[in-house]
Amino acid sequence: MGGGTSIWASPEWKTDPKEIFNGKLFYLAMTVAFAGCSYGFDQGNIGGVLTLPSFRRAFGLDKLSVHEADRREGDIAAMMAAGGSAGALIAAPCADFLGRKASLLVFGFLFIVGCTMQEIANLGVFYAGRLIAGIAIGGMSMLSPQYLAENSPKSIRGSLTTLYNFFIILALSLAFWTNYGVSLWDRSSNLQWKLALGIQLIPGGLMFLMMWFVIDTPRALISMGKRQKALKNLCNLRNLPADHPYVAQEYLEVCAQVDAEQELAKGMNYWQVIKDIVTIRSNSRRFFLASMLFLFHKFTGTDSLNYFAPEIFEMIGVRGGSTTLLTTGVYGLVKLVFTVLYVAVIVDRVGRRKPLLVGAFLQATAMLYIALYIRFAKPSADHGTAAGGIVGIIWVYIYAFGWSFGWSVAPYVVAAEIFPARIRSFSMSFCFFLNWIVDYAITKATPSMMTNMGWGTFLLYAVLTYIGVAFVYVCMPEFKGRSIESTDDLFQHSIWTMFRHAYPTEEEKVRHGAQDMLAAKMEAEEEEAKRDATAVHAETIA
Known part of the structure; x- marks a missing residue:
């Protein structure tokens, strides 16, 4: 899917050699993108699992007060994000010193261990399992987009990088429907929640096994001084000889960037990398842009919806139990359908910037409607879903549509494609640390926010998302068609004038x-x- 749909969607592929769209690239993309399933299954699983009677009984949630139950639910859901923030931080040194491939294998193994521990009905072991799985998910969330971007031909880089996000949404949707399916089973059996959580071991195991047969990324090898091996891997991946003009340009472009970086600083240590980010204006602009994109990505409220969608649907008048899980399942399908459309058609034809602006505006408006509806209609699930509540459900699905076209993908793609090789691992690691630590705070706070703030929760998300729209318009240029290395020239301009340089000429793409x-x-x-x-x-x- 990665190669075929991308070729169909991107006009630039017509000038590329057909040999570069081959089975080796397809295998690499599918294998590395499988890491997204680990994140998606956890997000989709845990919110529904927390509502299952068998799970609530197994972990004592049914015997706690509302306040204590909210706190424990927040702790259980947020434990993965706490691990994710740690995993994102240690992913950078792992990527730079162990290599991209070895790091993904290590984190893949940790994920399998963590998921297995979550099958044990003991709160302490369960917390530890979610923390370990979170470390793995956090590490892979940085490494997977980086790996995909570094190995993709630039004409389809957007599509291949967003495969990671596609697998997040695919797993999220499957998890929603798994929760709905098990909710119809015998509520007295622990098998109900164990199956819902255990299904994520399948894609995790597949990725770990398939990863052994993937090559190391040529860009990382060049930055480590292993140029002969890098050229060999590049030729292998592109299915072209070293003297072919396409391979020669790509290889020389990466070498030119690495040589320019080494003229500024010798050696590879993180103190020097931090100095490069702080003192080189083009680097600090990239770092600021990527960090802000991840902040606004979280400020849309998507984690609240993903983790606690059943409770949110109850707030707008949907009856509890299997009905809210069914409604949540449809929400996951909407996300999946439009993510497929985005990956297959939008990202490498239209680009990253315009879909993000449109999608984010729709998300903000959806949150605004939900806030105002809860505030003035005061819906109750006990009396059925009123007409305004049905409109609210539609707006949640419009939110999913906007998310799939906007914040779902853009931060991951942009972070993976704007940083030079020397600072890429560290910068992406920090961005994903920021992503996970905010995820932790929001996920832990959401149950209490919905109980105490009610409609104000959604108003807050609406306002923050509208601010994010303004930021993207002013500060985020279009990266479609640009080589990763060409962004060196782009970020010579001030971040606050990027709207003037949003769309590149042919000369600016290299x-x-x-x-x-x-x-x-x-x-x-x-x-x-x-x-x-x-x-x-x-x-x-x-």
Whole structure:
């Protein structure tokens, strides 16, 4: 799917050699993107599992006061995010010193261990399992988009990078429907909640096994000084010889960026990386943009909806139990359908910027409607779903539509494609740490927020999302069609004037240093060919 739909969707593919869209690229993309299932299953599982009578009885939630139950639910849901913040931080040194592939294998194994521990009906073991699985999910959330972006041809980089997000939404939807299915079972059996949580072991195990046969990323190898191996892997991945113009340009472009970085600073340590981010304006602009995108990504309230969708549907008048889980399942399907559309058609044809602006505006408006409806209609699930509540459900589905076209994907893609190789792992690690620590705070606070703030919870999300729309319009340029290395030139401009440079010309899609190097190489090859021809002619005359 990654190669086929992307080729169909992206106009730039027509000028690329057909050999680069091959089975090796497809296998790599599908394997690495499987990491998204770990995040999606957990998000979709835990909110519904918390409502299951068998789970509430197994972990004592049915015997607690409302306040204590809210606190424990928040702790259970947020434990994964706490681990995720730690995993995101340690992912950078793992990626830089162990390598991308080895790091994904380590985190994949940790995920399997953590999921297995969550099958035990003991609160302490369950907390530990969610923490360990969270560390793995946090690490993979940084490594997977990075790995995909570093190995993708630029004409389909958006589509391949967003495969990670597609698998998040696919697993999220499957988890919602799994919860609905088990809710119809015997409520006295622990098998009810154990199956809902245990299903995530399937994609986790598949990714771990398949990852052994994926190559190391050439860009990371070049930054580590292993240029011969990097060129070999690049040729293998692109299915082209080293002297092919496409491979030569891509290889020289990465080398030009790495050489430019090494002229500024020698060695590889994080103190120097931090200095590079703080003192080099183009780097600090990238860092600021990516960090703010992840903040606004969380401020939309998506974690509250993903983790506690059944309770939110009850707040707008949907009856509890299986009915809210069914409504939640439809919400997951809406996300899935429009994420497929985004990955297959939008991201590499329309780009990242315009869909994000439209999608975020729809999300903000949906949250505003829900806030106002709860405030003035005061709906109750005991009296059935009123007409305004049905409209509220529709707005939640519109929110899912906007999310799939906007914040669902954009921060991941942008963070994966704007940083130079030297600071990429550290910067992405910090961005995902920020993502997970805010996720932790929001997830832990959501049950109490909904109990104490009510409609104000959704008004807060609406206002923050509208602010995010304004930020994206001013500060986020379009990255469709640009090479990763060409962003060096783009971020010479102030972050607050990016709307003036939002859409690149053909010349701006390639790093200027690489163009000079490639032209020099071609000129040298032409001169050598002329000398050879002259020598042959002279021998013929003699």
